[in-house]
Amino acid sequence: xxxxxxxxxxxxxxxxxxxxxxxxxxxxxxxxxxxxxxxxxxxxxxxxxxxxxxxxxxxxxxxxxxxxxxxxxxxxxxxxxxxxxxxxxxxxxxxxxxxxxxxxxxxxxxxxxxxxxxxxxxxxxxxxxxxxxxxxxxxxxxxxxxxxxxxxxxxxxxxxxxxxxxxxxxxxxxxxxxxxxxxxxxxxxxxxxxxxxxxxxxxxxxxxxxxxxxxxxxxxxxxxxxxxxxxxxxxxxxxxxxxxxxxxxxxxxx
Amino acid sequence: xxxxxxxxxxxxxxxxxxxxxxxxxxxxxxxxxxxxxxxxxxxxxxxxxxxxxxxxxxxxxxxxxxxxxxxxxxxxxxxxxxxxxxxxxxxxxxxxxxxxxxxxxxxxxxxxxxxxxxxxxxxxxxxxxxxxxxxxxxxxxxxxxxxxxxxxxxxxxxxxxxxxxxxxxxxxxxxxxxxxxxxxxxxxxxxxxxxxxxxxxxxxxxxxxxxxxxxxxxxxxxxxxxxxxxxxxxxxxxxxxxxxxxxxxxxxxxxxxxxxxxxxxxxxx
Numbered sequence: 001x002x003x004x005x006x007x008x009x010x011x012x013x014x015x016x017x018x019x020x021x022x023x024x025x026x027x028x029x030x031x032x033x034x035x036x037x038x039x040x041x042x043x044x045x046x047x048x049x050x051x052x053x054x055x056x057x058x059x060x061x062x063x064x065x066x067x068x069x070x071x072x073x074x075x076x077x078x079x080x081x082x083x084x085x086x087x088x089x090x091x092x093x094x095x096x097x098x099x100x101x102x103x104x105x106x107x108x109x110x111x112x113x114x115x116x117x118x119x120x121x122x123x124x125x126x127x128x129x130x131x132x133x134x135x136x137x138x139x140x141x142x143x144x145x146x147x148x149x150x151x152x153x154x155x156x157x158x159x160x161x162x163x164x165x166x167x168x169x170x171x172x173x174x175x176x177x178x179x180x181x182x183x184x185x186x187x188x189x190x191x192x193x194x195x196x197x198x199x200x201x202x203x204x205x206x207x208x209x210x211x212x213x214x215x216x217x218x219x220x221x222x223x224x225x226x227x228x229x230x231x232x233x234x235x236x237x238x239x240x241x242x243x244x245x246x247x248x249x250x251x252x253x254x
Numbered sequence: 255x256x257x258x259x260x261x262x263x264x265x266x267x268x269x270x271x272x273x274x275x276x277x278x279x280x281x282x283x284x285x286x287x288x289x290x291x292x293x294x295x296x297x298x299x300x301x302x303x304x305x306x307x308x309x310x311x312x313x314x315x316x317x318x319x320x321x322x323x324x325x326x327x328x329x330x331x332x333x334x335x336x337x338x339x340x341x342x343x344x345x346x347x348x349x350x351x352x353x354x355x356x357x358x359x360x361x362x363x364x365x366x367x368x369x370x371x372x373x374x375x376x377x378x379x380x381x382x383x384x385x386x387x388x389x390x391x392x393x394x395x396x397x398x399x400x401x402x403x404x405x406x407x408x409x410x411x412x413x414x415x416x417x418x419x420x421x422x423x424x425x426x427x428x429x430x431x432x433x434x435x436x437x438x439x440x441x442x443x444x445x446x447x448x449x450x451x452x453x454x455x456x457x458x459x460x461x462x463x464x465x466x467x468x469x470x471x472x473x474x475x476x477x478x479x480x481x482x483x484x485x486x487x488x489x490x491x492x493x494x495x496x497x498x499x500x501x502x503x504x505x506x507x508x509x510x511x512x513x514x515x516x517x518x519x520x521x522x523x
Contacts, residue, residue, distance in 0.1 A: 153457055155411030156404055157378075172457060174407045192455075 018221045021200040024056045029064030036077045054084050059091030060109050066094050071102035207240040222247050256364035259371050260389035264405030266376030268397045269434040274373035275303045276481035280496030282337035286368040292342035293385035294375035301341045305477025315343040318355030348381035356384050388418050391428040397435045398447040430461035437466040438511040462495030465508040
């Protein structure tokens with residue numbers, strides 16, 4: 001946890017939870033020349049974007065034969081263009097074994113993520129109008145887009161995710177519920193569950209709530225659990241933000 | 255058109271079956287043709303509380319699987335004219351409740367009944383989901399303690415996302431909070447959550463508060479729905495709840511500790 005930084009300097013390293021935004025390459029089939037040509041084409045469109053980026057190869061839409069899936073060649077082509085293949089996502093057992101032989105990390109297919117998390121009353125969710133168009137994506141990642149607005153309580157066991165922008169909730173977030181957003185999270189009611197803002201790494205993201213009773217609050221991977229939140233602003237209207245990698249709670253009326 | 259009411263809670267042992275028995279009896283006593291279905295396949299209890307366990311021949315699963323007709327399985331209550339019980343199977347698994355089967359049985363019941371009360375099993379698995387799937391209204395039975403409130407919150411989320419009404423985009427299931435085993439003395443001593451606390455957390459309308467009472471246990475053991483104990487506070491509280499379910503305005507009673515005199519403390523529990 002962030003607070004530990006100052007006290008435990010003797011440790012060689014520290015593990016931290018992190019959410020990083022990655023680019024996925026959705027592979028439909030693999031043929032050496034066609035692959036390199038397409039890649040070159042893409043890079044030509046946005047040369048700055050592709051320099052030294054980490055890349056995940058998604059096999060969820062792969063239709064070609066497994067035998068043609070030569071990861072060594074694929075990695076080689078990417079490296080020639082300064083792209084670093086770090087992992088594969090999805091794929092069947094054979095494909096994943098090939099990937100592992102090429103020293104790639106294995107990520108689960110997206111469809112397998114949270115298969116049972118109930119989508120809270122979709123019909124109650126209205127998409128807010130998109131914010132004014134941003135001039136250009138900044139270096140920190142794509143700018144947050146549309147906010148997601150929730151008007152019903154987020155109940156225990158439910159998960160609400162705003163993958164691109166802010167999340168605005170006009171009802172309580174109950175204990176055992178989880179709300180996540182790429183941008184800020186606003187809760188106009190008590191926040192009793194878990195709130196994770198800036199899940200793609202946006203460290204400027206903040207969490208606002210009318211009553212802080214949360215199980216956990218996280219901003220860009222830096223989190224505090226309920227026990228550590230009791231000290232300040234508990235059961236009060238507060239905002240939480242990152243200051244020097246430390247999660248800081250400030251009352252909203254001051 | 256019949257109204258389907260599910261009695262549910264998430265947590266076990268909070269009083270779902272007691273409530274199902276009393277609410278269905280209360281509705282039937284007012285002249286509505288009412289059937290109460292035990293969805294707790296494998297652990298059937300409702301027939302015990304309704305005192306008809308010795309008359310069970312066929313059950314809900316038999317009807318679903320086409321081994322018996324509804325008329326063969328329905329048990330007519332001996333006390334209230336318009337009340338029928340559809341018992342659960344003791345020997346089957348909850349997976350025997352198929353969605354199509356449940357729908358077919360409910361549709362057939364809806365042709366002749368005014369109210370269909372579904373007594374849900376505990377938990378949030380298949381059996382509980384089948385019990386709530388077709389509901390128009392839900393009575394969420396909660397005890398005034400933290401874990402029960404948490405589980406009720408969970409089941410409210412499932413009602414909002416996995417019921418037929420939510421999946422078809424119809425009006426949401428109408429939710430009612432029924433607080434059972436309420437002990438004002440213990441609330442005063444800070445040992446129990448208050449009505450206000452629970453209402454504040456769950457944020458759904460309060461249908462009733464049933465005081466903790468020895469009468470409830472005695473009535474269950476004798477196979478008598480509590481609501482028929484007209485002189486008891488618990489029985490009257492259930493009667494009030496039935497009234498509110500039908501849209502009547504009734505003041506909440508039994509919320510504060512009774513000032514008991516020495517003699518009443520000695521002779522009445």
